[in-house]
Amino acid sequence: MPYRRLPNTDKARFRALKQAIACSDKQSFSNQVISFKVLHEARTFLSIFEQKAILYNQTHESQIAASKRYQQITATARLYVSHFIQVFNLCVIRGEIKKEQKLLYQLDPDTHTVPDLNNEKALLHWGKCIIDGENERIRNGGTPIYNPQIAKVKVHYEIFKEYQQRQQIHKTTTNRNWEELVKLRAKADEILLDIWNQVEENFKDESPYQRIEKCREYGLIYYYRKGEKELSPED
Secondary structure (H helix, E strand, C coil): CCEECCCCCHHHHHHHHHHHHHHHHCCCHHHCCCCHHHHHHHHHHHHHHHHHHHHHHHHHHHHHHHHHHHHHHHHHHHHHHHHHHHHHHHHHHCCCCCHHHHHHHCCCCCCCCCCCCCCHHHHHHHHHHHHHHHHHHHHCCCCCCECCEHHHHHHHHHHHHHHHHHHHHHHHHHHHHHHHHHHHHHHHHHHHHHHHHHHHHHCCCCCHHHHHHHHHHCCCCEECCCCCCCCCCCC
16 A cells, blocks of 8 residues: 655645645535544644745845845955055054054054954954054054055945844844744644544545545545555556
């Protein structure tokens, strides 16, 4: 005998629920296979399930689109922060700025390499450090660095910060919708299992072939094992 298996995709779950409901709608009041309680639950749940799946897909697509823009903005901010530190280090090497003033930027006075800016946390940290440090040095009478100006670095840094926060919101929203969708999938499987058990119980006295065919009308999905002979009307 073939074995049944619950759907493993959302589309398949939608289809199975809709088929069971549609098949029940064709039956008379006194000839229902599925209990009215479970049918009512399935109808109400299906609408919620479909809406949540749509919402998750929308938020996921929105996150992907925002992520592409965010990567561009991050790369630009990293470029400006890195370039400013390189120019600043050259000014120190040439003696135009005292190396002790690197402490205002939280930079090592005896090291002229650019800190690692590859992750967001580091970029946020060092961006703030050089903006605060440059402003403090200028307030103390220092000559501003002009290529790039700290004001331009700050513009790109602030844009990066804003988009970083937006991206976190996108991720949080998508993750929350995903978790809710996972719970609904479990509920869908629970309802389908109840429906399928009722359908199979109703047709249990039919011949093997007829039982499988009538159950399939209600959306049950059957699979044959490898090498297993398929049922025929004669069975």
